[in-house]
Structure formats: structure tokens, C-alpha cells
Amino acid sequence: MGTLADLISSTLVFSVALIFAALGGVFSERSGVFNIGLEGMMTAGAFGAAIASYYMETDGGATTSSPWVGLIAGVACGLVFALLHAYATVSLKADQTIVGVVINILAVAVTLYLVKIIFEGAGDTAQLQNVFAKWPIPLLSDIPFIGRAFFNSYPTTYLAYILVPLSSYLLFKTPFGLRLRSVGEHPGAADTVGINVTKYRYIGVLISGALAGLGGATITLTTTSNFSHSTISGQGFIAIAALIFGRWNPYGVFGAAFFFGMAQALRNFLTRFEFSQSIPTEFLYMLPYVLTLIVLAGAVGKSVRGPAAAGEAYDPSKR
Amino acid sequence: MNKAAEIFNKPSTYIPFIAIVLGLLCGGIVMWIGGYNPFEAYGALWKTVFGTKYDFGETIVAITPILFTGLAVGFAFRTGIFNIGADGQYIIGMTAATFIGLKVHLPAFIHAPLALIVGMLCGALWGALVGWLKAYRGVNEVISAIMLNWIALYLSNYILRDFLVKKGEQKTPNIDETASLSIGWLKDFMEGARMDWGIWIGLLCVVIFYVLLWRTKQGYELRAVGHNADAAKAAGINIKASFIKTMMISGAFAGLGGVFSVLGVFHYQVVQAASAGYGFDGIAVALLGGNHPVGILLGAILFGGLTYGSAGMNFEADVPSEIVRIVIGSIIFFVASHGLIRTVIQPLFKKRKSRERKGADMNGNVG
Numbered sequence: 185m186g187t188l189a190d191l192i193s194s195t196l197v198f199s200v201a202l203i204f205a206a207l208g209g210v211f212s213e214r215s216g217v218f219n220i221g222l223e224g225m226m227t228a229g230a231f232g233a234a235i236a237s238y239y240m241e242t243d244g245g246a247t248t249s250s251p252w253v254g255l256i257a258g259v260a261c262g263l264v265f266a267l268l269h270a271y272a273t274v275s276l277k278a279d280q281t282i283v284g285v286v287i288n289i290l291a292v293a294v295t296l297y298l299v300k301i302i303f304e305g306a307g308d309t310a311q312l313q314n315v316f317a318k319w320p321i322p323l324l325s326d327i328p329f330i331g332r333a334f335f336n337s338y339p340t341t342y343l344a345y346i347l348v349p350l351s352s353y354l355l356f357k358t359p360f361g362l363r364l365r366s367v368g369e370h371p372g373a374a375d376t377v378g379i380n381v382t383k384y385r386y387i388g389v390l391i392s393g394a395l396a397g398l399g400g401a402t403i404t405l406t407t408t409s410n411f412s413h414s415t416i417s418g419q420g421f422i423a424i425a426a427l428i429f430g431r432w433n434p435y436g437v438f439g440a441a442f443f444f445g446m447a448q449a450l451r452n453f454l455t456r457f458e459f460s461q462s463i464p465t466e467f468l469y470m471l472p473y474v475l476t477l478i479v480l481a482g483a484v485g486k487s488v489r490g491p492a493a494a495g496e497a498y499d500p501s502k503r
Numbered sequence: 504m505n506k507a508a509e510i511f512n513k514p515s516t517y518i519p520f521i522a523i524v525l526g527l528l529c530g531g532i533v534m535w536i537g538g539y540n541p542f543e544a545y546g547a548l549w550k551t552v553f554g555t556k557y558d559f560g561e562t563i564v565a566i567t568p569i570l571f572t573g574l575a576v577g578f579a580f581r582t583g584i585f586n587i588g589a590d591g592q593y594i595i596g597m598t599a600a601t602f603i604g605l606k607v608h609l610p611a612f613i614h615a616p617l618a619l620i621v622g623m624l625c626g627a628l629w630g631a632l633v634g635w636l637k638a639y640r641g642v643n644e645v646i647s648a649i650m651l652n653w654i655a656l657y658l659s660n661y662i663l664r665d666f667l668v669k670k671g672e673q674k675t676p677n678i679d680e681t682a683s684l685s686i687g688w689l690k691d692f693m694e695g696a697r698m699d700w701g702i703w704i705g706l707l708c709v710v711i712f713y714v715l716l717w718r719t720k721q722g723y724e725l726r727a728v729g730h731n732a733d734a735a736k737a738a739g740i741n742i743k744a745s746f747i748k749t750m751m752i753s754g755a756f757a758g759l760g761g762v763f764s765v766l767g768v769f770h771y772q773v774v775q776a777a778s779a780g781y782g783f784d785g786i787a788v789a790l791l792g793g794n795h796p797v798g799i800l801l802g803a804i805l806f807g808g809l810t811y812g813s814a815g816m817n818f819e820a821d822v823p824s825e826i827v828r829i830v831i832g833s834i835i836f837f838v839a840s841h842g843l844i845r846t847v848i849q850p851l852f853k854k855r856k857s858r859e860r861k862g863a864d865m866n867g868n869v870g
Contacts (some may be wrong), residue, residue, distance in 0.1 A: 196631060220587075220645075229543040247596070272836065272839065273842070276840040276842040276843055277840050277842060278839040278840040278841075278842070279790075280837075281585060282835060282838075282839040283836070283839055284788045285786050285787060285790065285835065286782070286832050286835045286836045287838065288783070289783075289787065289828055289831060289832035289835070290828075290829060290836070292825075292828065292830035292835070293825040293826070293827075293828030293829045293831075293832060294533075294825075294829060296823070296825045297537065297823050297825040298532070299824040301537050301538075305823075342540065396854075399676050406816070409824075414776075414777065416652070417777050418777065421587075421649045422649070424645065424646070424649065425646045425649050425650065428643050428645070428646045429646065437677070464661050464664070464665060465816070466658070466664070467657075467658040467661065467662035469653075470653070470654050470657040470658065471665045473653045473654050474650075476646075476650050477647060477650050477654075480636075480640070480642045480643075480646065480647070481636055481640040481642055482640075484830060488566045490643075
């Protein structure tokens with residue numbers, strides 16, 4: 185039981201970044217903007233967190249607060265690229281897929297360019313001395329099994345516990361959520377009843393950038409402790425998969441991200457056991473992706489459908 | 504509406520050129536902010552690409568894989584599928600070619616073609632899987648392709664590690680000489696640049712792409728599905744079969760890219776922690792080229808040139824090579840946001856509209 189609790193605990197660590205980014209995707213796509221640029225926005229977030237925390241440590245003299253500053257900086261960096269995405273896709277009505285690809289290219293290039301300038305040619309940032317430590321939650325962490333699995337983790341994990349139900353509430357129980365979703369399903373009808381399509385799409389994309397940035401920052405501040413070209417490597421795309429797998433629903437996203445997070449945790453975990461020697465590690469790595477395909481191709485696939493208007497720029501003249 | 508303004512409502516032939524200029528300008532500004540001399544840097548880039556025959560040859564080596572993945576993505580786009588899986592198809596094609604090149608021993612006239620065809624077919628099948636999942640199981644092609652990219656990477660690493668790579672090494676031995684698709688005399692002529700059949704087959708694929716889509720009934724159907732799947736279905740086109748066919752052809756293009764990297768350029772394959780990302784470059788090139796084969800070719804030349812040239816820029820002007828990715832990203836951004844270019848350019852354009860009206864009629868048909 186103890187080892188299983190450890191597995192869940194480390195799964196959560198890997199899942200949280202995916203949860204944030206995929207939640208961001210939910211807001212963006214529910215508002216009708218496809219966001220393949222999550223990868224780039226996560227990269228920006230991871231970069232922002234590394235740089236801000238680094239300067240807090242070296243110049244700011246702060247130690248305990250520096251990961252928090254990093255977290256905020258990560259969100260800010262994600263927002264910068266989200267603003268570019270929103271401006272291009274919503275205001276200029278550019279193709280959403282293309283702009284997403286651009287965001288990915290630009291974010292990786294700009295961040296590495298800056299890293300090379302700041303660290304005089306080095307390909308990665310210096311190792312951070314102060315990253316998040318685990319916070320055992322009083323009382324809850326004393327519950328057998330559950331405490332060890334769920335309530336002895338990084339602050340970002342608890343943030344995810346809050347953000348998932350909050351997102352669900354926002355989307356499905358508030359007028360704001362109703363408007364956001366209506367803009368993603370039928371912008372023409374939404375426009376007719378006086379909902380500002382442009383405004384809600386901007387909000388959707390900006391939330392996605394903030395959350396993806398938060399996700400990227402989480403990876404820097406809990407897993408890698410620095411930023412390099414390989415810090416994100418594909419997490420944003422897995423977040424998109426989690427978004428679709430989770431059916432554009434915050435709780436679904438949580439489950440899907442947990443599933444993918446477990447894939448990463450399993451790699452480290454299974455090496456503890458004797459039997460794993462006989463299975464090629466590549467198959468262990470492959471497992472979650474194969475399982476996803478099987479699950480999607482089986483029962484779930486047919487009913488998966490995203491917001492109706494996601495992917496299209498809104499053109500009032502075609503109402 | 505006047506014709507002259509109208510062509511700027513469509514992704515016309517003007518837009519990419521303006522976008523390239525603006526992209527280079529953006530790169531220049533970023534370099535200037537970073538404390539570098541943009542003129543020196545672009546000079547070094549130009550010199551690297553066109554400096555010697557060797558460099559020019561190696562630029563072609565850089566162009567080839569992007570051309571193939573660009574064709575793969577562009578072809579799928581034309582028929583309404585976003586193939587984000589060219590990366591995986593590329594890896595599968597590469598691995599299959601390596602396997603045949605190392606494990607099968609045959610005379611040259613059959614060995615190399617066999618390795619090429621098997622690599623291409625494996626890429627095609629990997630692509631077809633995406634098409635099948637979309638057509639018959641309703642799985643979103645973006646998610647299945649992303650999953651298959653990772654599966655391809657790990658499957659390839661497994662095959663390499665367990666069958667092809669000696670213990671403790673990270674790369675395979677060189678493939679048999681008989682499987683090589685290098686062109687010896689051209690290599691000598693280009694002062695040792697790794698010249699192979701890749702670019703020639705790539706150019707052939709440009710033609711095949713065009714003929715398939717615009718000169719055959721099959722291609723007409725595929726494009727009809729791309730325009731409007733529901734209408735195509737109503738018109739009696741089997742859209743499920745169409746998805747699979749499209750993805751097979753698309754996967755074959757991407758697979759060929761991988762084939763030539765092994766049989767033509769490197770002659771060996773390396774165990775990788777992550778993919779080389781040619782599939783994503785392919786997306787960029789297809790978008791820049793307007794999903795037209797000639798556009799894709801031009802896009803691949805531009806990207807390949809910039810990519811190879813960035814090494815020299817780094818070496819000579821000490822500018823981080825990422826600057827080229829910034830330029831590439833900006834170019835695609837401006838192509839996608841042609842509304843921006845339109846608003847900036849149109850006032851200039853209106854003054855000359857009467858003079859250019861005739862030209863606009865002709866250009867309006869292109870693209």
C-alpha cells in the first residue's frame with residue numbers, strides 16, 4: 185500500500201502541469217479558439233519561472249518567496265504569448281491552427297535566445313536553489329494511504345485541487361461560463377443576443393495562456409529546477425490530448441491528465457521491481473499512449489466532439 | 504469592389520514575399536535588441552548558404568526532409584485532415600529503412616529500392632492508422648497522431664536497441680553499401696556534401712502531389728472531401744476511404760523523408776530521446792506554401808536555407824541560432840495574419856491600383 189501511495193503521489197506531481205495546461209485549453213476551446221500553442225505557452229511559463237526565481241535568488245535576496253514570484257512570472261509569460269494568439273486569431277481572424285504552430289515556434293526560440301543572452305551562451309539556466317518544497321497538509325496528511333497519496337505534495341498540487349472544481353463551476357454554473365460556451369458553440373446566436381464574441385474569446389485565450397504558463401512554471405519549480413530546451417518537450421501536446429480525452433470538461437481533464445501523469449511516474453516507479461527487467465522499457469513508455477488510443481477507438485471515440493465553433497474565426501457578416 | 508484590393512483578401516502570391524521581408528525585419532530587430540549586428544549576421548547566413556559548393560550541397564541536405572514532411576502535411580490539409588503525425592511517420596520510415604539496410608543483404612540494384620519502398624510503405628501504414636481511426640472509430644486525428652508520434656519514437660528506439668545497436672552504443676552501424684542512396688559523383692562534385700537521391704525524389708513527389716490532386720478523379724474526390732465532407736458524402740464519395748487514402752499518401756511522403764535521412768545522408772540511425780521535429784517544420788512549410796506543392800517546395804527551400812545558414816550565423820557573428828526560428832515563426836505569423844499586411848499595404852496599393860489592375864486579374868487566379 186505504501187508504494188502505491190507513493191506512485192499516486194508522484195503521479196500527481198507529473199500530472200499537475202498537464203492539468204493546468206489542459207484546463208487552459210478548456211477555456212480557450214470552449215470560447216471557440218483552438219489552441220495548439222499550449223506547448224509554447226508552457227515553455228514561456230517554464231522560462232519565466234526559471235528566470236524570475238533566479239533573479240530573486242541572486243539579486244533579490246529572497247529565498248522562500250522566490251518560487252512564488254517564479255510562479256507569477258510564469259503566468260505573465262504565458263499571458264504574453266496568449267495575447268499574441270488572441271490578437272491574431274480573434275482580431276485578425278488568422279487561422280487558429282497556424283497561429284498555434286507559430287506560438288510554439290516563437291516561444292521556444294525566443295526563450296532559448298534570451299537564455300543564451302542572459303547566461304552568456306549556455307543552453308540552459310542555472311539550477312535554482314529554492315524551488316517548492318512538499319507541504320504535508322495538517323490532519324489530512326495523517327489519513328492512512330490517502331494522506332500519503334494526495335495530501336503530502338507541492339503547493340501547486342493543492343492549487344490544482346482548487347482550480348479544477350473552480351473551473352467547472354465557472355464554466356457550467358455562472359452566467360460568465362454560459363456566455364463563454366455560447367460563443368464557442370454558436371457565435372452568431374451569441375452575438376445576436378448581445379454577447380461580445382471578441383471579448384469572450386479574448387478572455388478564453390488569455391485564461392488558457394495564464395494556466396499554460398502556470399503549468400510550465402510548475403514543471404520548472406517542482407520537477408526540473410531549471411529551464412532548457414527539453415523542459416517542456418511535448419507536454420503541451422499531451423495536454424491537448426488530455427483536453428480531448430477529458431472531453432473539454434475540467435473533471436474529465438483532471439482524470440485524463442492523471443492518466444498521462446501516471447505514465448511518466450511509472451517509468452521511475454517500475455524500475456524498483458525485479459520483473460521490470462524483463463520488459464523493454466520502451467514498452468512501458470509506450471503503454472499510456474497505446475491505452476489512450478485503444479480507449480478512444482473503443483467506446484469513447486464516437487461521442488467525442490469539441491465545441492462546435494472551435495477553429496473558426498467569427499465573421500459577423502456570415503451570421 | 505476593385506480587383507486590386509480583392510486579391511489581398513485571399514492568400515495571394517504577394518503575401519508570402521511581404522511576410523518574408525517582415526520576418527527578416529523582426530529577426531533583425533530582435534538581434535539589435537540583443538546587442539548583435541543584424542547586417543553582419545544576415546551576411547554570415549548568406550555566406551554560409553552560398554559560400555562554397557559544399558555549403559550549398561549541405562543546404563540541400565537540410566531542405567530535403569522538410570520538403571517531404573511539408574508535402575505530407577500539405578497533402579493531408581488539402582483533404583481536410585490536420586496531419587500533426589508526420590513526425591511519427593518520418594521516424595517509422597527511417598527505422599524501417601535502417602532495418603532493411605542492416606538486416607537484409609542483397610545486390611545494390613534491389614537492396615536500395617527495397618529499403619526505400621519498405622520505409623515508404625511503413626510510413627504510409629503509420630499514416631493510414633490515423634485515417635482509419637478517424638474514419639471508422641471517430642477518433643480525432645490530432646490526438647491519435649500525437650499518440651502515434653510517441654509510440655513511433657519508442658517503437659523505433661525499441662527496434663534499434665534490441666536488434667540493431669550494439670550493446671552500450673547509441674547508434675547503429677552503417678547500413679550496407681548496397682542500400683545506400685548517396686550519389687557518389689555528385690558528392691565529389693559538391694566537395695563532399697552528403698548528396699543523395701532525396702532531393703530528386705522530393706522534386707518528383709512535388710509533381711506527383713500536383714498530378715494526384717488536380718489531374719485525377721481520385722484527387723478531385725479527395726479535394727471535395729477537404730472542401731466540405733458532408734457535401735462530398737451526399738455526392739456519393741466514400742469519405743471514410745478518402746480519409747484513409749489521404750493519410751496513406753501523406754504518410755508515404757513523410758516516410759520517404761525518413762528513408763533518405765538514413766539511406767542518403769547519415770547511413771545510420773541514432774537512439775533518440777525526442778523526435779527531430781521535422782513533422783512540425785513540415786506544418787510550418789505547408790502553411791507558408793499555401794498547401795500547394797510548388798509553394799511547399801519554395802517554403803522548404805527557405806526554411807532549409809535559413810536553418811543551415813543559422814549555424815554559420817552562430818559561428819561567424821556569434822548570434823544564437825534560435826534567431827532563425829524567430830524569423831521563421833514571424834514569417835508564418837505574417838502569412839497567417841494577412842489581414843495585418845493588408846491594412847498596412849493597402850493604402851500604398853490603392854494609389855497604383857489602376858496601373859496594376861491588369862496584373863491583378865492574372866494573379867488572382869494563382870494560389
